[in-house]
Amino acid sequence: MFKRTGLRVTAAACCAAAFLATPASAGTGGPGAPGAGDPYFPEYGNGGYDVSHYDVRLRYEPRDDRLAGTTTIVAKPTQNLTAFNLDFALPVKSIRVNGNPSAFQQQGTELTVTPPAELPAGAEATFVVDYDGVPSSVEVDGLNPWIRTSDGALAIGEPEISAWWFPGNDHPRDKATFDIAVDVPDGTEVLSNGVNTDTSTLAGRTTWKWRTTKPTATYLAFLGIGQYAINTKTGAFGQPFVTAYADGLGEVEGAAKASVERTPEVLDFLAGLFGEYPFEAQGGVVPAEGLNFALENQTRPTYSPKFFQDGANTSVVVHENAHQWFGDSVSVDTWRDIWLNEGFASYSEWLxxxxxxxxxxxxxxxxxxxxxxxxxxxxxxxxxxxxxxxxGDAVYDRGALTLHALRNVIGDEALLDVVRTWVEDKRYSTGTVEDFIALTEQRSGKQLDEFFQAWLFTPGKPAATPENGVPASATRAGVAVPEAVAEIDATHRHVHDDH
Incomplete structure (x- = not known):
């Protein structure tokens, strides 16, 4: 993962309703907001409409990184719209709204579309965007998350990546289902989310089709294009289990397989803790080059080969698959809430x-x-x-410390009850840190303001007190180092490396 710097920061986040609907004056239409108002990345996402489905059709040339595409977006305006924004960085050829050619302007990743007629609130609409470009050559505000490799590309990143391969509403609050079809030269493989619905060849080219039927945040949609050995088996819960290992992994290939092939076992373990696995497929991808981090792409995490350079590493497999519950199914409401993703994924490694x-x-x-x-x-x-x-390390490791301290304060049964209630109530939606605190107090029957203030909101080491969930064992000199520490530390060194 990587960090975005130099962005304008606002004082507070908009609520979900304000993000999806910024009402115009009564009886009149207006443009949708060009950003979601996220406190950390205020220009990410857009207002005025809610996407239900993306149909992404691409033609990709590995030899020169050229990507031509047509994306059809099925959406419903949440206000009367005279114009709206999409998040997209590649050059656009044309846009049609409800079948009608529409005017557009593009600056950076802001693509402003003006349809010929106002779009009424609540009436389903389609936006069709045709485009053609070289993603690796497009930089916006010093950023280019697209990864070109010697045999293809990786569209993998957080919190931004989608704008470099399909137009959309790029914020976790607006999730949608996906159909992704990619046409490549014969002998090139394509990985994406969900289930491979079809692979067909014609005139020296192969089209790979992938479908995910559960709501997906835009940054969790991904592509892996290149030379891969793809394996499909039956995994946990009787689901398709798809893994892919790039050619050229060399000496780490065995360790990578010894780790990623344990995914069904890991998912069985995690489902026993958190409840039903929320998606329709599972697996993992290991490219040979270009990637310095791991990411929890929905249904199919992707791992840098660096994780396996010292041998098998199941900790990273646990981390990324825990994200299927914490981050993918239940997503951050704003990027300020990232502890809800990384703290739980890291604590899952401890469990x-x-x-x-x-x-x-x-x-x-x-x-x-x-x-x-x-x-x-x-x-x-x-x-x-x-x-x-x-x-940062604190979000991961201090995040895990917080959850274990909470376990010490409220007990195992209460913590499991809170977690299972959280993932069930928030499935396919979003949550805030404050939502989690309120639920924890409600389910445990304890007043925990001072606890969470110390662990989550106050710089400095929380005091070693029973109220903070710190037992005497944590303050003894010469604390023993558990065997798992080296693997967990290696995971966290690479899971959020700067890209």
Whole structure:
């Protein structure tokens, strides 16, 4: 993962309703908002409409990284719209709204569309965008998340990537289903989300079709194009289990397979904790080059080969698959809420370690809590990390510490009840840190303001008190280092490397 810097920051986030509907004056239409008003990335996403489906059809040439596409967006205006914005960076050839040619202007990733007639609130509409460009050559505000490789490309990134391969409403609040079809030269493989519905060849080219039927945030849609060995089996819960390993992995190939092929076992374990797996397929992708991080692409995480350079690493597989519940099914309402993704994914590694006998969650807590108070690690508050620290160590490791401390305060049964209620009530939607705190207090029957203030919102090391969930074991000198620490630390070094 990577961090976006130099962005304008507002004082507070818009609520979900304000994001999807910024009403015009009574009886009149107006343009949709050009951004979601996210406090960390206010220009991401758009207002005035809600997308239900993307149909993305692409023709890709690995030799020169040229991408030609037509994306059809099925959406419903949430206000009377005279104009609206899409998030997109590639050169646009034409746009039709409800079949009619429409005017447009493009600046950076802001694509402003003016249809010939006002779009009425609540009436389903289609936006068809034709485009053609070279994604690796398009930079906006110093950013280009598209990864060109020697044999293809990777469209993988967080919090931004979609604008470099399909136009859309690029914010986790507006999820949609996807059909993705990619035409490539014969002998080139394409990976994406969900289920491979068809693969056909004609005149020296192959079209790969992928479909995901569950609501998906735009940044969690992905492409892996190149030379891959693709394997399809039956995984956990009787679902399709699709893995892909790039040619050229060399000496890490065995370790990568020894890790990623355990995905069904990991999902069984996680479902036992969190409840029903929320999607229709599972798997993993390991490219040979270009990627320095891992990402929880919905149904099919992608892993840098760096994770396996020292041997098998199941911690990263646990981390990315825990995100299928925390981040993918239940997404951040704004990017300020990133602890809800990374804290839970990191704590899931601790629970896996406990189950595998390589260190209990308490032993891991003791190890990380023993970090000196003056360490920079303690100076970032996970509940308000700031846009430059959304992938900082504190969000991951202090985030996991928070959850274990909470376990110590409210007990195992209460914490499991809170977590299972959270993922069930928020399935396919979004949540805020404040929502989680309120639910925790409601389900546990405890008043926890001071606890969460210390762990999530106050820079500095939380005091070693029972009220903060810190047992005496965490303050002893010479804390033992659990076996799992090396693997977990390696995971967190690469899972949020700058791109």
């Amino acid at each position: 896996w370690s406990e189950q595998q006998g390589t260190g209990t969650a308490q032993e891991l807590f003791d190890h990380y809590y023993s970090t000196a108070p003056e360490d920079a690690f303690w100076q970032v508050a996970p509940g308000e990390p700031g846009p430059d620290n959304i992938f």
